Amino acid sequence: MNPSEEILSVAIFESLPGQEEEALTTLRELFSALSAGGYSRDLLYRGNTHYLLFRYWKSERARREAQEDAAVLRCWAKLAHEIRIVKVYELLEEVARDPESRD
Numbered sequence: 591m592n593p594s595e596e597i598l599s600v601a602i603f604e605s606l607p608g609q610e611e612e613a614l615t616t617l618r619e620l621f622s623a624l625s626a627g628g629y630s631r632d633l634l635y636r637g638n639t640h641y642l643l644f645r646y647w648k649s650e651r652a653r654r655e656a657q658e659d660a661a662v663l664r665c666w667a668k669l670a671h672e673i674r675i676v677k678v679y680e681l682l683e684e685v686a687r688d689p690e691s692r693d
Contacts, residue, residue, distance in 0.1 A: 597647040598684075602676040604640050613672035617643075620665035629656040640676060 605613040617634065624630045624645075629652040633644040647653040656662050 595649040597650060597653060598682045599645045599647065600679040600682060601643040601645070602640050602678075603643070603673045604676060605673050606671070609672040613669065616665055616668045616672055620662065620669070623659065623661040623665060624656060627656060627659055627662070628652065629659070629662070641673075 621632045621634075624632065628648060630645050630647045632646075635642045635644075647656075
């Protein structure tokens, strides 16, 4: 995989009241379906009240293909009843680093 083809998307969401465990289970199923299809890799973090999902799509093509995958679509449909999306960033671009900075 060419890392330069990766597309970073970020979603900020919260679970609906009484739905946190169900949402986390559905997210695990979603991550499994996305991974099995070779579409993306996902990182999930939790803040005080919100979750942050960082998704690295393999490519634009992989993102389009995932939107037609039945297993992925089922998970997204279930999540619609388990979480509330606060904000989604569909496409983030890396900002060039200062060439003199030390990593």
